[in-house]
Amino acid sequence: MARQGAYASTGRNCLKGIIINYMELKCTREASGNAIVELGRKNSNVVVLSADLSGSTKADEFAKVFPQRFFNMGIAEANMMNTAAGLAVSGKIAFATTFAIFASGRAWEQIRNTIAYSNLNVKIIATHGGISVGPDGSSHQGIEDIALMRVIPGMTVLVPVDAIETPKAIFSAAEHQGPVYIRLARLKLPVITKPQDTFIIGKSNILREGTDATVIACGIMVSSALQASELLAKENIKITVLNCYSIKPIDTGTIISLAEKTGAVVTAEEHLQIGGLGSSVSEILSQNYPVPVEMIAIKDRFGQSGEPEELLKEYHLTSKDIVTTVKKAISRKI
Amino acid sequence: MPVLSDDKIETLKAKAKTIRQHIIKMLALAGSGHPGGSLSSVEILVSLYFHKLSHNPANPKWEDRDRFLMSKGHAAPVWYATLSEAGYFTQETLWTLRKLGSPLQGHPDMQKTPGVEMSSGSLGQGLSVANGIALSGKLDKKNYRVYVLLGDGESQEGQVWEAAMASAHYKLNNLCAILDYNGFQIDGPIEKVMSPLPLSEKWIAFGWNVINIDGHNFKEIIEALDKAEDVKNKPTIIIARTVKGKGVSFMENQYEWHGKAPTPQQAEIALKELS
Incomplete structure (x- = not known):
């Protein structure tokens, strides 16, 4: 290798x-x-x-x-x-x-x-x-x-x-x-968190609060979600951004309550869609509080060489992709 | 080192006979399991648990105990029978092998069975774990020794050789591997399926001290275990030539008995031979 x-x-x-x-x-x-x-x-x-x-x-x-x-x-x-x-x-x-x-x-x-x-x-x-x-x-x-x-x-x-x-x-x-x-x-x-922020296995942190939709993200996609929240705010769309650092155990309570509060969820991860954070969130919501869920993730394909920024664009993992997807999730609200 | 008198050898032989009977009875009651490789390693486990190991069945987690790991986890019946005879749990427990809720899982489970140092069953992993325990012993300046039973078929797993390289690299002279060289695996003779031979030369090339013995001869087993303790700066492997299915005429050297339990009638015949 x-x-x-x-x-x-x-x-x-x-x-x-x-x-x-x-x-x-x-x-x-x-x-x-x-x-x-x-x-x-x-x-x-x-x-x-x-x-x-x-x-x-x-x-x-x-x-x-x-x-x-x-x-x-x-x-x-x-x-x-x-x-x-x-x-x-x-x-x-x-x-x-x-x-x-x-x-x-x-x-x-x-x-x-x-x-x-x-x-x-x-x-x-x-x-x-x-x-x-x-x-x-x-x-x-x-x-x-x-x-x-x-x-x-x-x-x-x-x-x-x-x-x-x-x-x-x-x-x-x-x-x-x-x-x-x-x-x-x-x-x-x-760097988007503060030293005093809590970190508890099985919990998560709400970084932005808004009632139109929730973006549940992990890793590099959390900062992209924050950027997306600023872009969406310009269009008067207010979203909640959840830093879901604990994928397993996952913060089921917070995820359900945010689905209840905002009625639409977008997950964002730098990982395959199959089996990742989006899957995990969908497992929870489909059983507890079904709302429209859209997923920002790598679709069923392998990676390739390229600069990180180019790859994030190629695989639709940017803040712009989050903006588009949030709108789609909101449009699916009943 | 405990003295090995003729009387002691007779005691060990009696233990081996009892344990072989337990193995047959356990497997017949379970209706599945692995007799061949259990019967081939009886004398090895008896030598360890009733002569060599410093251990305390009343306190299985005693921190200075010698450790024994079974990398060839499918031979769990011989380990369970030996642990029971040594006093880790009751004989009645043996008859629950492989049943729902039993502490005696089809393959060893350290969280369920007193005396089982490490879970196993997926082949090729035990020597790596033994390395970790031996490294920990060195780090903590403990005098315990680590013994690990490997299978010959198992030696086809690449990880065994990754681990063998590491044991020698870290000069783990507190580690002694014992290879149950019974010559068969589930699909047939090891040499026909995928030859791991020559064995001694490979282990020597990987930096190990190698001792070849008859794996059913208590004197040879125990002398080899004693010699391994005197080796400085390298791990030892005892290549124990054994007979698969040892002690039951119709199982001996028959690879069909690698992973098949005897019927009640077959068990009766086997138990007669072993009595």
Whole structure:
């Protein structure tokens, strides 16, 4: 696998054109790397495993400070996951780090049968989630990881939205008993949350309130949803924007109440439509409070090479796409 | 190291006989399961649980205990029978194997069965887990040893070799793998299905200390386990040549008995042979 390309392209950032210009861009991978180091200082049971790629996942930060508690397993993700299971069953909190595609794909059955089945304390830090990985192309773009992880019984799936929320996700995962999958992006992401904002597994945060429709988003799409809310406000359409950082367990109560309040829902994720956040929201609403649901997601196709901004446009994952889709959802209201 | 007297060997032989009887009875009652690879590894488990392992059935999670993992999880019946004989749970529990609500799942479940260190069943994963436990032991400066039972057919899984590379890389001399080399898998002889041979040379090339023994000879098994403890800087694998279905004439070396339970009539014949 030509993973060197991942190193080569990590420095680039191409979100300038598609995010709100006042937002500061910060790397969630760096935030994650630093948070795990902080955790390591507080708790000697924290260990980190890497399947090569330590520079890309920022696991190298932990390796520098705690070399004894860092295990590079080489390019062998299946073995890494089960080694993490062995460390976890011995009382360690094991952070296993690699790219989303390899964590969720190559090592899926190890996660399912050995980690999740026994509810072990393995925390999977999956960087390079989504199509915004960019030029490395489809083989390195994890676009089905949320679906693959969320389908496993008892698995917790988190998608922190920015560099402020990422450490909160890491700390919450460490305190949580059982496996957790944390999806991070390659790109620097706009900072949209505040240090004092809460982060609770199974909850979500309302970032904008409006009564015409609700956009439920995760990851990079949350800032696009905020941008869409500003564009829609110019047309006097007021939307609620929900930062749905906890994909599983998901904040069922808030999602139902927002459907009741606004009568139309749009989901937005940098992931395949099949099995992702949109599917999850639809499962809840169809059973509890059916309202029109539209989904911004990657349709049934693979990614490809290109700059992140170009790809987000090509796959209809921009704020403009959210604007159009919100109008469509509203038009479907009975 | 505990002394291995002739009397002790006789005691171990008696245990092995009882455990073989339990295996047949359990499987006949369950109506499904894996006799072949359970019967082939009886002496290995008896040597560990009744001689070698430092463990406490009254306190299965005692932190300084030696760990035993069964990577070839389909041999669960021999593990359950051994754990029961060692005092981890009652003999009556054995007769619930594979039944709804039983603590004895078709394949090992650490959350349901006292003494089961790690869930398994999907082949190829146990050595990686054992590596993690051995790394943890080194990190915590614990003296416990980690034992893991591998299958020969299982050695076709690529992950076994990822793990083998890692055990040697991290110089896990607190780890001892035991390969139940019975020569058969569900589709036939391992050499015909997908030959993992030569075994010793592969493990040596991966940086392991390799000991070849007769896997039904208590003296050889225990001497090998003792020798493994003296090795510095590398893990040991004991390649134990065994007979699939050992002890039941019509099951021995018959791969059809990899994953098929005896009928009540067959069980009766088998139990007579084992008595």
